[in-house]
Amino acid sequence: MNFQNTNKILQVVISMGDDSGIGPEIILKALCSNEIPENIDFILVGSKKNLQNTYEHLRSLGLENLANPKNLKIHDIEISSSDNDLKSSYGNSSFRYLTKAIEIVKQYPNSALVTGPICKKSWYLAGHYFSGQTEVLAKSCGVKNFGMLFTAKSPITGWRFNTLLATTHIALSEVPKKLTTELIHSKLDLFKEFCNAYTDKPSLKVAGLNPHAGEEGILGHEEKDWLNDALITWNEKNRGIELLGPLSPDSCWNSSVKAWNDKNAEKHNGILAMYHDQGLIPMKVIALNYSVNTTIGLPFIRTSPDHGTGFDIAGKGIAQSQSMIEAIKAAVEMTNNSRLLNTH
Template structure:
């Protein structure tokens, strides 16, 4: 089976096109024209062929950027039921995007494709369409028959070549629910997942975990979670993994400083992986450092899934100005890490 054989599953990435009113189709067409995506990549797009052709025609008028031609792409055509215009989201369109994701997983599993890349969706519109999931990650876990999944953000610095890896212990839940959701079992499990991921790059990873409270609790003065159970748990985990250098709990306001130095400067050491205890604790530093380079990666599924680290951008979806950089990074990560 040659490298350009259309039936080689190791060269096939399935790409779900996200919310049809968002920038998903635009950034995918731009990304697939980039010289930065692997030459032997065989994308299989799941979405509406007619909408993709219309998006291509519009972008030719709006932008001089290179574009992949839908006529040359393999598309699993799942037509839109109702007309959707860019930048004008509808519940019907979001419902179709939900079914595109479901179809993409079915195809990937049936074909043995290499990995899945997903364009952005709008959670509130999924909810309006009756699909009550916190996000795509939870739907993917359900489709794959997995009880658990993990959300990790990975990015390779264009300045230094260093890779920033941040795993979230909890994801899309209200801030008030985090203390209840964070349990010793959960944190222990997430450390194992982060360790497993970082072992792709080094046999003796340097890991770091952020504290929950300001100053990591200030010896119980600013919160008790660290003293009560987090620090004892980390001591136990270290004893189980003597080959791993695990720091923490580190005060959250300084946890990413050495990562920032490693991102900016070659030969500056940074941790191989950081565990953030909740969504914004991890995402604020990741987006500050690596907005266009960061890739949302789903771990613990039977397949690897990546997604650009941005939303549907309905406000610019009709203008043709969306950057494909994060989508290019997502495609490269899906290829490199699978």
């Protein structure tokens, strides 16, 4: 099926995620929002039947502000499911939606990808052994240096809040083993390129791994043994960057709270976190539903709402769509930023 547009407007391809989660619901809600930019060519990748059933069910609950699937471009993928192994079937479907969406985005210029939430356990049950969509994207695009960046634009101040993860979907016990000077340098290189799209002289912070950033070796040795030197040597090669760290993780994001809420507060461009929850907890607390997951280092822009499948509320009509709205807005903004695209 050929969805290439002829008037060269921006295409946003949306993979629907897990059919049994809130993905279909928040997509229908988001595409009806007046916050979505105009003149965007949306292509949905997933089950047309599921989307139509979701629409009819939500309407029966009294919801009215929904996009009608009959008016949407949908690359329909229907995969037979087994009643005895529904979780595996949903995992296989969501994986197929993602890989087809990547294929469409790679095929056409001036397009971006927004991904609905998936269930990693369902992927494993279906035989797709990836720790997340980020890793599938990196492999599909053949990139080695990529990053999981969480970004949010404050509705109060307009400041863009960025947190990049040094390590992603790995067990906490594995984090110290994965962290190296080379890894930190590669992530800071990516972060610099991303932030340079918005400012010529970014200000970056780096959180320490240990409490109080190790307290000079008393509470952990990584900062003293190599992380301090790693940041110094990178900054010497990138003197146009203001780099602070390693900072005590328990106070590293205090300035982010101020910048999010106060237009006159001192602003920074981003924080590098050492591991998943270290970065995601303050990100989600400060930005609430405005946080967006994006993969940097790809040849195109990819964003995703910063939440999971919400199985416990699926089908109830109460799923909030703000993060999906923000994911779409961020994908449009970043794709339209030619300076940003030139860095990837």
